Amino acid sequence: MAYSELEIPDRADHLWRYTPWHRIHPSGKVSEVPEAQGTIIDLTSLDGSTEPGGISLEVATPEDLERLCINGKEDVSTQFIQALSAGNTVVLRVARNARPSQPVLLNIECQGDISALHLLLDIGDMAELELITRISGDAAWAGILRQGIFGNGSHVNDIVINHMGDGRLLRTDGIHLGRDSQIRSGSIGSGSSRCKADLRYTMDQIGASLKVNGSILSLDGMHNDHHVEILHIAPQTYSRLDWHSACAGKSRTIGTGMLRVEAGAKGADAGQLFHNLLLSKEAEADSIPELEVSENDVVGCGHGTANGPVDDEQMFYLKTRGFSEGEARDMLVAAFLNATLTDMGSESVHEHLLEILTRDLAADLSI
Amino acid sequence: MARTGGFSVSSDAREAVGDYKAGWHDPEQATVRFDAGLSEQVVRDISELKGEPEWMTDIRVKAYHHFMARPMPTWGSTELLNSIEFDKICYFLRSGDGTKGDWDEVPEDIKNTFERLGIPDAEQKWLGGVTAQYESETIYHSIREDLESQGVIFLDMDAGLREYPEIVKKYFCSIIPYQDNKFSALNTAVWSGGSFLYVPKGVHVELPVQAYFRINSENMGQFERTLIVAEEGSSVSYIEGCSAPTYSTDSLHSAVVELIAMPGAYIRYTTIQNWSDNVYNLVTKRGVAHENSTIEWVDANVGSKLTMKYPAIILKGEGAHGEVISVAYAGEGMHQDAGAKVHHLASNTTSKILSKSITKDGGRGSYRGMVQVAKKAENCKVNVVCDALILDEESRSDTYPTMEIANPTCRSEHEASVSKVSDNQVFYLMSRGHSEQEALALIVNGFFEPFTRELPMEYAVELNNLMALEMEGSIG
Numbered sequence: 062m063a064y065s066e067l068e069i070p071d072r073a074d075h076l077w078r079y080t081p082w083h084r085i086h087p088s089g090k091v092s093e094v095p096e097a098q099g100t101i102i103d104l105t106s107l108d109g110s111t112e113p114g115g116i117s118l119e120v121a122t123p124e125d126l127e128r129l130c131i132n133g134k135e136d137v138s139t140q141f142i143q144a145l146s147a148g149n150t151v152v153l154r155v156a157r158n159a160r161p162s163q164p165v166l167l168n169i170e171c172q173g174d175i176s177a178l179h180l181l182l183d184i185g186d187m188a189e190l191e192l193i194t195r196i197s198g199d200a201a202w203a204g205i206l207r208q209g210i211f212g213n214g215s216h217v218n219d220i221v222i223n224h225m226g227d228g229r230l231l232r233t234d235g236i237h238l239g240r241d242s243q244i245r246s247g248s249i250g251s252g253s254s255r256c257k258a259d260l261r262y263t264m265d266q267i268g269a270s271l272k273v274n275g276s277i278l279s280l281d282g283m284h285n286d287h288h289v290e291i292l293h294i295a296p297q298t299y300s301r302l303d304w305h306s307a308c309a310g311k312s313r314t315i316g317t318g319m320l321r322v323e324a325g326a327k328g329a330d331a332g333q334l335f336h337n338l339l340l341s342k343e344a345e346a347d348s349i350p351e352l353e354v355s356e357n358d359v360v361g362c363g364h365g366t367a368n369g370p371v372d373d374e375q376m377f378y379l380k381t382r383g384f385s386e387g388e389a390r391d392m393l394v395a396a397f398l399n400a401t402l403t404d405m406g407s408e409s410v411h412e413h414l415l416e417i418l419t420r421d422l423a424a425d426l427s428i
Numbered sequence: 429m430a431r432t433g434g435f436s437v438s439s440d441a442r443e444a445v446g447d448y449k450a451g452w453h454d455p456e457q458a459t460v461r462f463d464a465g466l467s468e469q470v471v472r473d474i475s476e477l478k479g480e481p482e483w484m485t486d487i488r489v490k491a492y493h494h495f496m497a498r499p500m501p502t503w504g505s506t507e508l509l510n511s512i513e514f515d516k517i518c519y520f521l522r523s524g525d526g527t528k529g530d531w532d533e534v535p536e537d538i539k540n541t542f543e544r545l546g547i548p549d550a551e552q553k554w555l556g557g558v559t560a561q562y563e564s565e566t567i568y569h570s571i572r573e574d575l576e577s578q579g580v581i582f583l584d585m586d587a588g589l590r591e592y593p594e595i596v597k598k599y600f601c602s603i604i605p606y607q608d609n610k611f612s613a614l615n616t617a618v619w620s621g622g623s624f625l626y627v628p629k630g631v632h633v634e635l636p637v638q639a640y641f642r643i644n645s646e647n648m649g650q651f652e653r654t655l656i657v658a659e660e661g662s663s664v665s666y667i668e669g670c671s672a673p674t675y676s677t678d679s680l681h682s683a684v685v686e687l688i689a690m691p692g693a694y695i696r697y698t699t700i701q702n703w704s705d706n707v708y709n710l711v712t713k714r715g716v717a718h719e720n721s722t723i724e725w726v727d728a729n730v731g732s733k734l735t736m737k738y739p740a741i742i743l744k745g746e747g748a749h750g751e752v753i754s755v756a757y758a759g760e761g762m763h764q765d766a767g768a769k770v771h772h773l774a775s776n777t778t779s780k781i782l783s784k785s786i787t788k789d790g791g792r793g794s795y796r797g798m799v800q801v802a803k804k805a806e807n808c809k810v811n812v813v814c815d816a817l818i819l820d821e822e823s824r825s826d827t828y829p830t831m832e833i834a835n836p837t838c839r840s841e842h843e844a845s846v847s848k849v850s851d852n853q854v855f856y857l858m859s860r861g862h863s864e865q866e867a868l869a870l871i872v873n874g875f876f877e878p879f880t881r882e883l884p885m886e887y888a889v890e891l892n893n894l895m896a897l898e899m900e901g902s903i904g
Contacts, residue, residue: 071502073501073502073503075828075830324821337833339833339835339836339838340836341836342803342835342836343803344836345803345832345833345834346833347830347831347832347833348829348830348831348842349828349829349830349831350827350829350842350844351826351827351828351829352825352826352827352828352844352846353824353825353826353827354816354818354824354825354826354846355823355824356818356821357818357819357820357821357823357848358821358848359846359847359848361845361846361847362845362846362847363843363844363845363846364827364842364843364844365841365842365843365844366829366831366840366841366842367840367841367842368831368833368838368839368840369838369839369840370836370837370838370839
């Protein structure tokens, strides 16, 4: 259904409770589909030394659109970004059995008033790779829609870093996992004044395994709203969600999760955890980890959420070792965010992510 | 044995009603019965019939207009909600001729009903006071003399309004305004009966007081209104039970309960909801806890077609504590959409929510919760635990918790799990000589144990027996 035909979502829907559609729409006039400019995209290996073998960026064909745009037919944000980027859809194609020797870096630079990208992911069967997608730029508003299929038996570490300037970011993912695929999906956020992310994963093939990790640093007046929806349809599927948000200044982080286990998903094993670290009196953290289970023959389904300040005893311990108040706190915040970074990829990817985190903490948190 | 804890039902009654043990009905003995349907005139007529003061009539009329204007909720079981036929419901039915203080004066048929439910027996053994509501009004009421002499007021709400209008006016709609939601508006417009309980400063009511609500007629609406005020340093425990006959048409129960715990007071409100599976149970319950006071909701939902009930606590005073402990059982054709809400408005407040649910035979159990910690509320502690058991392939369990934390000193935890009965546990118990059926019943009772241990013994035993009955046929 086209964007213009969709109903504007109600705030009673948890997905839109904290960031109503008009607050993330570029102009706030929800009936408008403004003109957007494209993004600058660039594909390299992480260290820049080699061309990533077996991977290409192409303009999407109608067949790609038909095959890879599975989710979001009635979703406002999906349809909106599709409308913005009409005719400019790009597909990242990874060949069957491709195994690049280096992690792959996809840079997406968003410029101008309104910038949008519709990116299709076509990951071939049995491919093994680590893909880091870095969203940056000074666009006042950016919309990034990623849709696609991670092929049967593929092993993918798929990490998205939000390094935008002060602009607003609407990010929507609709990913299907192939049979026996093993996917780790990481989100790192320390950019944009307002971010609304809606990440959806569908496991309709037997044996799919998914780990979703989030490491979100919210500063000043930032508003970070992440919704993660994991749908277990096929039997013997596995998912874990671990989301860590540190909130400083007057920022607000929201983590909403929907873990749905449909009838027939026998042997499903699903869990989600949201952790929020509150660093200032003005910060606010909200969590809604939802669970819908319609199958009784499951290994287990659970969720949890925990909120709290920096632990006094840990602070005391570090201070007795000679660290200043600020150093001790920095260290504990870094450790908190690093807990999910470690699970996002290989050692080399972790080192790269840790370097980014350390830089962000030093530049932004200054605590 | 009845499905309501603490009461017994004779074997002939059991045979008559099949699986639901409180499902028989008596011939209707209405002295006043309004035609089905709701209008401003119906609301005014109820108020006039009761001889209410003008301010109450005004609130009722305002609430009626709000109810009519307010749309149905767009969340929860919208399909069932939209199937309620408000025009087919009778909004007021009086049986007998007023509230009696002597059991012998209660009309024979009604007396039989409550005797079959075991109310007079329970009163003599272990209750401090009893209110029995039949259809729209209370037909029997009593309180122990020693409590009365200490200044405890325990009346049906109509009598409370007549005899203590200043107290009722002060607190009525103060915690749950009629604009709160569609069904609190409906209740405020057409309320009738319920309990008014006032405990003076420093008085401890040692024995629980009980209200029992019975719907007897078909297409009936029951809209009781309960107000409990516990003054400074006092304590009270209130228990309510409810049942209805099984009809092929639906009835509606939409109550409003307001609790006020003044500084240092303690209120425990226990509900054993056992409506038949043709009753919509749409209830609003909320309490406000002042400094160092405690409010506890102990809530069992084992009946009804659709229950939507989220007992709430506003922790308004520093050091206040709130607890909600609930269990829900959803069998065939049932949806238990229950939960809890706690609002931490003051510093050093603590709360605990424990929710357990079992679904079976295509039933649906949903936990819907909300915990809010305000910016100025320092050092609050929150703990929420939800556990669900799904016993077959047709059933479903959902958890929708919301945590909104606006103060960094708060420590909050939420955890939930959904699982099936472990084969290993069943095998272990069977290796100790239990049948498969007994093993399942033991596991289920163990699952509910954190709840049942909070109940008076008579209720706990009956709830365990009831769950064992419900588990029959679950295996094989």
